[in-house]
Every structure is written in C-alpha cells, then in structure tokens.
Amino acid sequence: MIPVEPLAKRSEQIIKEWVAAYHDLVFRTAFYYVKNRAVAEDLTQEVFLKAFQKLDSFREDASPKTWLYRIAINTAKDHLKSWNHRHLLFTSVFFEKSSSPSSEEQVMQQFQNDELIRKVMGLSTKYREVIVLYYFEEMRTPEIAALLGMKESTVRVRLSRGLEKLRQTLKGGEQDWTSLTDS
Incomplete structure (x- = not known):
C-alpha cells in the first residue's frame, strides 16, 4: 500500500505548479463569465480547489490547461445559474498597457x-x-x-x-x- 502522505504532497505540488502557471488564465476565464473581479477571484480559488479534489480523475494524456479551462467554465456557468443578480458593473482589470508614444x-x-x-x-x-x-x-x-x-x-x-x-x-x-x- 502506498503511503497517503507522499501522494498528498505530490498532489499539492502539482496544484501549486498549476496555480503558478494557469492562475491568470483561470481568473480571466471566470471574469469573462461573471464580469466581477471579486467573484472571479473566488471562482478561481474554487476551480483550483476542485482540481485538487478531483486530481485523481485527471488523465495525464490530457492538457492541464484544457482541463482547468473546462473546470473554470463549468464553475462560472454554475455560479451564473445559482445567482439572480446578473447585472454587474464591468471593470477592466487585466489588460495592462506596455509603453506608448504619448x-x-x-x-x-x-x-x-x-x-x-x-x-x-x-x-x-x-x-x-x-x-x-x-x-x-x-x-x-x-x-x-x-x-x-x-x-x-x-x-x-x-x-x-x-x-x-x-x-x-x-x-x-x-x-x-x-x-x-x-x-
């Protein structure tokens, strides 16, 4: 029998790597759906929590990016279905400008x-x-x-x-x- 602790540490390390690599992508995906920065941040955390909980169902032949996209889209859609207030103000928070001439x-x-x-x-x-x-x-x-x-x-x-x-x-x-x- 494989000890539980090393398996949990491996899962934790995988999720940490995914958070570092895909946090912005998951946040933007959630934001595109919910149009609210605070809610998108909450949903981003929820996506990575779900990924951690379901890591054993992740097929290693699939791309983590695509898997996380799918979880993010489903989580955002579930959120929109569960909330009645859909008219939130839009704030552009993730498009940063490089230097411009003026x-x-x-x-x-x-x-x-x-x-x-x-x-x-x-x-x-x-x-x-x-x-x-x-x-x-x-x-x-x-x-x-x-x-x-x-x-x-x-x-x-x-x-x-x-x-x-x-x-x-x-x-x-x-x-x-x-x-x-x-x-």
Whole structure:
C-alpha cells in the first residue's frame, strides 16, 4: 500500500505548479463569465480547489490547461445559474498597457480596449464565450469545440453571429474595430 502522505504532497505540488502557471488564465476565464473581479477571484480559488479534489480523475494524456479551462467554465456557468443578480458593473482589470508614444495615445487605447470589452461582455454567453476564447485567448476553433463540447461548425457559426452582433452595437462609432474581423 502506498503511503497517503507522499501522494498528498505530490498532489499539492502539482496544484501549486498549476496555480503558478494557469492562475491568470483561470481568473480571466471566470471574469469573462461573471464580469466581477471579486467573484472571479473566488471562482478561481474554487476551480483550483476542485482540481485538487478531483486530481485523481485527471488523465495525464490530457492538457492541464484544457482541463482547468473546462473546470473554470463549468464553475462560472454554475455560479451564473445559482445567482439572480446578473447585472454587474464591468471593470477592466487585466489588460495592462506596455509603453506608448504619448499619454494621450495610452488613454485613447485604454478607452478603446475598455469599450470593446464592454461590448463583448454585453453579448449573450453563447457568443461571448467563443469570441473571448478565439480572440482574447487565441484558441483555434477545434480547441474551442473540444473545450465547450460542441461541433466546430457550431463554434464558427457563433463566432460569425457574435461578430455580427458586435458590428451592430459598434455601428457609427469612431473606433477602428476591424481587427476583430481579421482571420
């Protein structure tokens, strides 16, 4: 019989490594769903707690990143189902700027990013999740399909319809949103 303590220490070490490597990813994923920093932080802790508790069910041939994404998405969706208050204020907290030529340009870039993110966050969950995963997390459609448990064609349709909804809400704006449609 394998001693329990070394197994627990190994599990603890794995989770520590995953927290170091994937904390920001899990936080952003939760934030994209709940739109509230404090709640996203709580959900991030919950995701890693669930991962620790279910570590024995993790298949080593799978990617920890994908497994944690799935747990984060399910945890966030469960949270949204369990809470009645869904109209939370959006605060951009995870997009940091590198150096810009001028302060004015920095302010304008931040405004454009905040405005775009507000519009994306205003989409329904089914469109928001694929747009966030595709454009912000830079995942490809096969990865998104596997992660969300849907067909690739469904992902592509939701991307297309989500972008069209974004175009409609951004129509008449001065900002250059064309980078979203590249690819």
